[in-house]
Amino acid sequence: MSTTTLRTAGRTLAVRLAPEAGGFAATVDDAAHRVVLLALGAASMPAAGVTTQEVALDVDGRVHRALVVRASGRVLVALDGRVHVFETGAEAGGAAGHAGSGVVTAPMPGKIVAVLVKPGDAVEPGQPLVVLEAMKMETTLTAEIAGTVAAVHGAAGGMVDGGALLVEITPAG
Amino acid sequence: MRRVLIANRGEIAVRIARACRELGLESVAVYSDADRGAPHARAADRAVHIGPAPARESYLNPDALLAAAKGAGADAVHPGYGFFSENAAFARAVEAAGLTWIGPPPAAIATMGDKLAARASAATAGVPLVPGTEVVAGDLAKATKAVEALGFPVLVKAAAGGGGKGMRTVADAAALPDALAAAAREAESAFADGRVYVEKLLVRPRHVEVQVLADRHGALVHLGERECSVQRRHQKIVEETPCPVMTPALRDAMTQAALAAARAVGYTSAGTVEFLLDEDGAFYFLEMNTRLQVEHPVTELVTGIDLVAAQLRIAIGEPLGFAQADVRPRGHALEVRLYAEDPAASFFPSAGPILGWRAPEGPGVRVDAGIAAGQIVPVEYDPLLAKLSAWGADRASAVARLVGALRDTALLGPTTNLAFLIDVLSHPAFATGATHTGFVGEHFPTWSATGGDPTAAALAAAMALAHPAAVATEGAAAVPTPWQTLGPWRLGT
Numbered sequence: 001m002s003t004t005t006l007r008t009a010g011r012t013l014a015v016r017l018a019p020e021a022g023g024f025a026a027t028v029d030d031a032a033h034r035v036v037l038l039a040l041g042a043a044s045m046p047a048a049g050v051t052t053q054e055v056a057l058d059v060d061g062r063v064h065r066a067l068v069v070r071a072s073g074r075v076l077v078a079l080d081g082r083v084h085v086f087e088t089g090a091e092a093g094g095a096a097g098h099a100g101s102g103v104v105t106a107p108m109p110g111k112i113v114a115v116l117v118k119p120g121d122a123v124e125p126g127q128p129l130v131v132l133e134a135m136k137m138e139t140t141l142t143a144e145i146a147g148t149v150a151a152v153h154g155a156a157g158g159m160v161d162g163g164a165l166l167v168e169i170t171p172a173g
Numbered sequence: 174m175r176r177v178l179i180a181n182r183g184e185i186a187v188r189i190a191r192a193c194r195e196l197g198l199e200s201v202a203v204y205s206d207a208d209r210g211a212p213h214a215r216a217a218d219r220a221v222h223i224g225p226a227p228a229r230e231s232y233l234n235p236d237a238l239l240a241a242a243k244g245a246g247a248d249a250v251h252p253g254y255g256f257f258s259e260n261a262a263f264a265r266a267v268e269a270a271g272l273t274w275i276g277p278p279p280a281a282i283a284t285m286g287d288k289l290a291a292r293a294s295a296a297t298a299g300v301p302l303v304p305g306t307e308v309v310a311g312d313l314a315k316a317t318k319a320v321e322a323l324g325f326p327v328l329v330k331a332a333a334g335g336g337g338k339g340m341r342t343v344a345d346a347a348a349l350p351d352a353l354a355a356a357a358r359e360a361e362s363a364f365a366d367g368r369v370y371v372e373k374l375l376v377r378p379r380h381v382e383v384q385v386l387a388d389r390h391g392a393l394v395h396l397g398e399r400e401c402s403v404q405r406r407h408q409k410i411v412e413e414t415p416c417p418v419m420t421p422a423l424r425d426a427m428t429q430a431a432l433a434a435a436r437a438v439g440y441t442s443a444g445t446v447e448f449l450l451d452e453d454g455a456f457y458f459l460e461m462n463t464r465l466q467v468e469h470p471v472t473e474l475v476t477g478i479d480l481v482a483a484q485l486r487i488a489i490g491e492p493l494g495f496a497q498a499d500v501r502p503r504g505h506a507l508e509v510r511l512y513a514e515d516p517a518a519s520f521f522p523s524a525g526p527i528l529g530w531r532a533p534e535g536p537g538v539r540v541d542a543g544i545a546a547g548q549i550v551p552v553e554y555d556p557l558l559a560k561l562s563a564w565g566a567d568r569a570s571a572v573a574r575l576v577g578a579l580r581d582t583a584l585l586g587p588t589t590n591l592a593f594l595i596d597v598l599s600h601p602a603f604a605t606g607a608t609h610t611g612f613v614g615e616h617f618p619t620w621s622a623t624g625g626d627p628t629a630a631a632l633a634a635a636m637a638l639a640h641p642a643a644v645a646t647e648g649a650a651a652v653p654t655p656w657q658t659l660g661p662w663r664l665g666t
Contacts (some may be wrong), residue, residue: 004635008627015635026635028628035632040640052529052585055633064626066633067583069528075634078529078583082249082592082625086634096331108524134552139521162524162552 110134181253418608
């Protein structure tokens with residue numbers, strides 16, 4: 001029996017897998033599913049600390065062929081042409097710049113066009129924080145969580161590297 | 174011609190290297206600092222480092238490219254698309270260095286690269302033009318009068334333009350002065366050429382283009398049309414052939430116009446004449462792309478003609494080897510462009526390491542890719558990752574095949590437009606062929622990466638986490654395979 005806590009898009013999912021004859025009795029948020037592991041592909045390591053492998057499952061009689069990437073605190077699942085991003089329970093919120101964290105980083109090198117918040121401001125999920133220009137396109141970085149702006153790094157007109165820390169938010173509550 | 178330097182990167186460099194190998198030519202790849210270890214650098218017979226990551230210091234550095242060609246003993250240069258492919262000065266420099274330019278004559282590139290010269294050349298050849306006029310931004314009274322004669326809305330464009338730069342839509346006379354000034358300024362800064370002209374803006378036009386191929390002995394044929402109406406940011410993301418609303422009479426008129434435009438500039442090699450097709454069936458010359466087109470695979474899938482091989486043969490001096498009557502397109506083909514970009518955030522480019530990549534496969538599916546897991550998608554270049562195409566006996570079966578292939582495609586790491594492409598191909602308006610250049614804006618004013626099966630995804634994530642990677646083996650299923658029950662065994666005995 002294993003229990004995994006996954007967080008995605010503001011939701012927390014508890015996934016339980018209990019081996020039984022020929023497969024697993026599974027629950028996802030208390031909904032029961034019958035799962036057969038059809039194949040677990042050879043793992044590759046495309047980057048340090050990252051493991052990638054195919055996972056083929058039969059879930060309630062339907063076959064799903066996923067490609068799964070495990071990185072520190074995060075699991076990415078490509079399934080049916082769509083990408084699902086999960087944070088794992090143990091490290092949720094611990095990794096910089098990941099979905100749902102209070103750490104907002106520049107997605108790529110660029111120029112800060114505008115900083116829309118200052119330390120002490122209360123922010124809600126989806127609230128615009130910084131406007132960044134890169135590759136001739138403007139993008140607005142928004143808050144992923146509710147909280148209070150603890151720090152702002154950089155000012156309008158400044159150049160930043162990809163991954164540079166821009167805004168830190170202390171989670172509410 | 175024995176050894177071809179490929180002055181490009183990514184999927185098109187891989188594509189050209191393959192074509193060279195098939196013709197018994199050696200190939201030389203070039204790579205920047207950002208592309209060390211990139212698949213294109215190991216696709217050719219030789220690989221030469223040409224400089225730092227910024228394109229101006231590598232793929233757009235003529236001295237570095239010519240030095241690489243000389244150093245590697247190349248006797249020809251294939252420019253691919255983008256970068257220097259439509260740069261007449263570079264083409265002349267290649268020829269001046271005693272190398273073969275795998276492309277059209279530099280003079281044809283120069284004429285078609287200047288939108289006003291291109292319009293004049295096409296008009297002389299009897300090719301219909303979008304009603305339009307050159308205007309002088311400084312003489313506002315005269316410009317306003319000329320534009321009013323066309324009727325609003327209009328499109329202001331840079332004479333030297335491309336890629337949407339210096340382009341402005343103007344709804345009425347009041348907005349004209351600012352638009353002219355801004356377009357001229359943008360054109361001056363982007364192309365060092367502030368000339369602008371104004372075209373009547375067609376409502377819901379289709380983008381339809383004709384592939385032409387000409388040898389150096391006077392043979393000139395067309396390979397039918399492609400429709401590339403589904404665009405974002407003035408760049409195509411879905412291309413298909415034939416055009417869903419094409420009729421034999423329209424195809425005849427449009428392909429004859431394309432051949433006339435090509436003939437007027439003494440064209441050789443592969444080229445594409447682009448038209449706007451109005452809702453009333455009238456079509457107008459837009460521009461000629463004097464190079465291999467990104468979307469050339471769909472034409473190859475229906476005609477069976479290898480366009481890159483044809484370019485190489487033409488450059489060698491061989492005759493085309495077939496006539497117009499030998500070109501008999503069969504079935505339907507579509508291509509989508511897989512981009513590292515976020516369709517939920519104005520198609521903003523994405524970058525970073527590719528952590529997982531699974532290409533689709535199967536009958537009638539074609540993958541043109543230059544990526545690998547572990548590779549970092551650089552921020553310096555166009556974010557095209559791969560082109561995924563499918564052929565079918567008819568449009569519906571080709572679409573179904575491509576959607577199936579896309580659902581089987583996986584790319585993890587940078588954000589991509591994969592799910593968006595599936596949604597576009599699955600849209601009822603796409604199924605009926607009701608495409609036009611405003612398709613994305615009309616049907617997808619907003620889009621978010623929702624949908625799919627989060628429960629199955631969560632189970633897959635949990636299953637991977639529950640199985641340490643070190644013991645994971647192919648086929649480690651609940652039912653043991655003979656390989657797992659056989660005990661120790663040795664290879665080669």
